[in-house]
Amino acid sequence: MNALERTLINGLQGGFPICERPYLAVAERLGLTEEAVIEGLRGLLDQGILSRFGPLYHAERMGGALSLAALAVPEADFERVVAEVNAFPEVAHNYARDHALNMWFVLATEKPERKAEVIAGIEAATGLKVHDMPKLAEYYVGLRLEV
Amino acid sequence: MQDRDAIDEIDRQIIRATQAGLPLTPRPYAAIAEQLGLSADVVMARLRAMQERGVIRRIGAVPNHYKLGYRANGMTVWDVPDEAIDALGARVGALDAVSHCYHRPRHRPDWPYNLFAMVHGRTREEVERETARIAALLGEANRGHAVLYSTRILKKTGLRIGD
Numbered sequence: 001m002n003a004l005e006r007t008l009i010n011g012l013q014g015g016f017p018i019c020e021r022p023y024l025a026v027a028e029r030l031g032l033t034e035e036a037v038i039e040g041l042r043g044l045l046d047q048g049i050l051s052r053f054g055p056l057y058h059a060e061r062m063g064g065a066l067s068l069a070a071l072a073v074p075e076a077d078f079e080r081v082v083a084e085v086n087a088f089p090e091v092a093h094n095y096a097r098d099h100a101l102n103m104w105f106v107l108a109t110e111k112p113e114r115k116a117e118v119i120a121g122i123e124a125a126t127g128l129k130v131h132d133m134p135k136l137a138e139y140y141v142g143l144r145l146e147v
Numbered sequence: 148m149q150d151r152d153a154i155d156e157i158d159r160q161i162i163r164a165t166q167a168g169l170p171l172t173p174r175p176y177a178a179i180a181e182q183l184g185l186s187a188d189v190v191m192a193r194l195r196a197m198q199e200r201g202v203i204r205r206i207g208a209v210p211n212h213y214k215l216g217y218r219a220n221g222m223t224v225w226d227v228p229d230e231a232i233d234a235l236g237a238r239v240g241a242l243d244a245v246s247h248c249y250h251r252p253r254h255r256p257d258w259p260y261n262l263f264a265m266v267h268g269r270t271r272e273e274v275e276r277e278t279a280r281i282a283a284l285l286g287e288a289n290r291g292h293a294v295l296y297s298t299r300i301l302k303k304t305g306l307r308i309g310d
Binding site for chain 1: 153154156162165167168169171172173174175176177181188191194196197198200201202203205206207208209210211214215216220222227232233236239240241245246247248249250251252254257258278285293295296297298299300302303304
């Protein structure tokens with residue numbers, strides 16, 4: 001990673017302005033040109049160093065539901081279950097983890113009542129019990145990664 | 148959840164148009180506005196209002212932890228007394244290496260844990276050091292814990308609202 005890319009990652013994790021030419025405003029703050037900021041971001045996205053650039057939405061505040069759910073998947077069925085779970089557009093993230101509950105995914109639904117339908121759908125498709133673990137309280141969300 | 152009117156149809160259109168990312172052009176908000184048949188001022192005002200209401204947590208870069216060398220991603224989970232969890236969660240969440248900290252329900256007997264703290268490190272040793280720090284902070288309130296490392300990303304699309 002070059003110096004420009006480092007500057008962009010460290011300087012753009014939050015606080016991107018809402019104004020007519022926001023990349024120019026950021027460029028001035030970071031001592032860069034507007035084009036360098038735009039092309040730099042494009043490169044970081046193309047390389048997958050950034051998974052996204054834009055607004056990060058808060059599902060519950062939008063009126064929807066967000067939950068973390070876990071499955072205990074028999075190893076022999078793992079790939080089949082991955083495909084079945086990921087086929088639901090409401091599954092936003094999905095991770096394999098080293099535990100008896102070995103598949104953990106985030107469900108994000110636009111309407112709260114849809115969550116139960118998706119869980120029932122996943123249980124029907126996989127034949128496995130979904131352990132639903134919605135957030136009861138949030139103590140902290142955020143992380144700055146310095147590179 | 149409490150307020151179903153938190154966003155309206157115009158907000159929804161703007162969310163749909165930006166949830167995959169902002170356009171990489173000099174006037175990104177004008178580009179969204181043009182796509183939706185709105186004015187740039189409306190799009191910007193809506194985004195500002197959503198930010199104030201917390202519908203938008205932040206606008207910016209979402210780094211891929213793995214690609215930045217943070218390959219050890221440990222979900223640390225703790226069984227602590229329910230009556231003490233709010234105070235304990237606030238202290239655990241304040242640690243630098245913790246990116247998310249939540250109270251979630253137990254699922255006994257499979258899952259006795261109620262406090263979740265996500266820890267990112269470059270190595271498992273780093274995550275284990277942070278886990279030991281959390282254990283020390285919790286002291287006797289820690290009735291059991293586990294660290295679940297992610298071994299594979301199976302899907303990562305972020306939040307999507309449908310059409």
